[in-house]
Amino acid sequence: MKKFLNQAENFIPEMLEGIYLAHPDKFRCVNEDLHCLATARPVPGKVGIVTGGGSGHLPLFLGYVGQGMLDGCAIGDVFQSPSPEQILAVTQAVDSGAGVLYLYGNYNGDIFNFDMAAEMADMESDIRTATVVAADDSAGAVPDGTEATTRRGVAGIFFVYKCAGASAARMDDLETVQRIAQKAGDRVRTLGVALSPCIVPRIGKPGFHIGDNEMEIGMGIHGESGIRRGPQLSAEQIAEEMMSWLLADSPCQQGDEVAVLINGLGATPLEELYLMYRHVHQILAESQMRVFRVWIGEFATAMEMIGMSISLMPVDEELKTLLNAGADTPMFRQFPA
């Protein structure tokens, strides 16, 4: 295993110790549980935004806790959901009376645990919560047109975080922050492609195999099956196939302005992400869509997976303002535009 690792079972606790040591002025640990993380600088009266999910996807999820984005994160082991008690602890830590929005990806374990935490927060602490589940993976709706409930939450949640976070930061109320998160979530679509698997440290070997000259379009960020597996194509062919699925599934239309996210899944160099963006930009132009703004880098990874994803979100003035707002978190910083 080509990993920097001690005992596999200590991977996440040791990683988290590194996180708190590196960012003592940004993060605080709640209830002495490393897995319960909150911003070090709570804003009185602000709607809190709490996320959570399995580890192995940095910067997702905890890396977006900070100014202009999220307020807390419940952290599971690699690809494992955090517990309802951990989510509740984070909820109690970030609530300042304005209520808390739960914003996370569409996985059954997370839904179950966040729903249970919401009940506990209401009953035990009288904290009002609302929930938006990000379900942006176009592979969930393809090829049989099944409903959004089957879509996984993947990299596109970054846009939902950004819009909801900027809304909360300007002191919008819980209903507004929830509406905006839902609006961004309804609009964003993502499709990934993997050229290799990744290795969960406790397992010690790839959970599945992709051949030397193979790729899989639509693979999820835990290695879930995608739309199509086949011989590895050129960057241009991959971009064309991905964009054709994406544009068919996305609410983007001719004439739209579109926010674009080009996300590396772990081992893919930034050079290749920019090369892919060149194709994406051209295809959008040919489809009579204009790029409002593009973010390129690693936003939601699958550890050392070789691969990338493309997210598209048609934007209006409200979303543009929120996307352009400043943010300052340990793993994402942006000056106000």
Place this chain on the structure above:
Amino acid sequence: MKKFLNQAENFIPEMLEGIYLAHPDKFRCVNEDLHCLATARPVPGKVGIVTGGGSGHLPLFLGYVGQGMLDGCAIGDVFQSPSPEQILAVTQAVDSGAGVLYLYGNYNGDIFNFDMAAEMADMESDIRTATVVAADDSAGAVPDGTEATTRRGVAGIFFVYKCAGASAARMDDLETVQRIAQKAGDRVRTLGVALSPCIVPRIGKPGFHIGDNEMEIGMGIHGESGIRRGPQLSAEQIAEEMMSWLLADSPCQQGDEVAVLINGLGATPLEELYLMYRHVHQILAESQMRVFRVWIGEFATAMEMIGMSISLMPVDEELKTLLNAGADTPMFRQFPA
């Protein structure tokens, strides 16, 4: 080859087209040569800082062109130096009368071409240049104590960019910017470790081999030989060995405050970099050194190499102020502290 690629010979031009398409408000292309890149927002009267070098190391080098950092970059093909003519074109584009600092890594090809460009800038355009060469790789001085002239320039150049960039941004003169760059360059030391090779697209296969259970401490960012190859150790053992080389070679002393850079070489997940930082932090504490601030992520890569590097720089008030200044470039953003 598990790369997003069309024709290998078009890798860098297509990547660069993506760069300009993604950041039209940040970068401009000089003389219609994609390899000659300058900031879109020149600051009149400011000392210009020009860098350059081979491609394959993003965010290094071009990703640091922007507010508070650099003004221009001459871009070579993968692991190839840019030409003197390209460096000259960038120099002419960024000069605003206050002179230009050349700041790049210690490789013979780059030194030769930048020196030639400096002569041409003086003779053809009457532009005053100064030069600081970053030579931070402790592997260059180990184990036989050879002189700094043999050290390669690696990830530590980020600290030199940051300090020199902040100096130029506050309108220091050329002598001052050069002095500060030299001071940072004299203090910073870096050591890397590789668990895998990387693949130059035109070559299509790894330039060398590292066994399944092997690692190489001190390997350069082009795969240059390191200090020691051996069986892959645990994260803790790797950190201890690296820190022992680094602290022996670095000017860091007991009682110092130290700036730390934990850099991923390409395919290593952020989780593992934080896990490694935990060890680095503990070793520095045991050595009676205090972490002033740490930067963790990908700052200087070798495409898809699995590995990481640690950079240390003892800091005084002058360097701390410069490191804490804001910066806003396409691949590095930091709010003023």
